[in-house]
Amino acid sequence: DAGITQSPRYKITETGRQVTLMCHQTWSHSYMFWYRQDLGHGLRLIYYSAAADITDKGEVPDGYVVSRSKTENFPLTLESATRSQTSVYFCASARRGRGDTQYFGPGTRLTVL
């Protein structure tokens, strides 16, 4: 199906483990984003990518790694998960830059024990 998908939808892991959250979009949008949603903070940008092989830090990048070898995929890796990374993670994409509507995936709920 066309659109933007995230996997897994739910994940429970332990402190110190590596976790990768997947994001896939079928629109060939240039821009992709990772946000985390925490109570009282709204959505905060972790990393974004303007095109394949181009990534940049957002507001809260520490503890996260991203890559974008293909336009349609934008995985987010927590190299050594911490309890503070328990959150709901949203991936988004946009066709082009400035002001263009961002389309969000359904989210991944991550719990770090």
Next chain:
Amino acid sequence: DQQVKQNSPSLSVQEGRISILNCDYTNSMFDYFLWYKKYPAEGPTFLISISSIKDKNEDGRFTVFLNKSAKHLSLHIVPSQPGDSAVYFCAALYNNAGNMLTFGGGTRLMVKP
């Protein structure tokens, strides 16, 4: 320090009445503002936007007002419907920051039948 704030975490309105959701920002470099709507277990979806060169933008039942001098924007929903019950996020864009959105903390709107 949050640059975009939604000071009301929740709002309850009777069906058919007006819903007014407020958002304040501190950074005068923001020049484009958006509202997103989010249902439980789904990603946010774009609702309406406004450029800083305007003070009002209307789309059906939804109107966004911008008061630049007060650094304040509001979303009016008239008439409110039970299906409007969701969390609403306002977001802002810097004039030279590509597509990096800064989100407020969200307001949960409950429309009672």
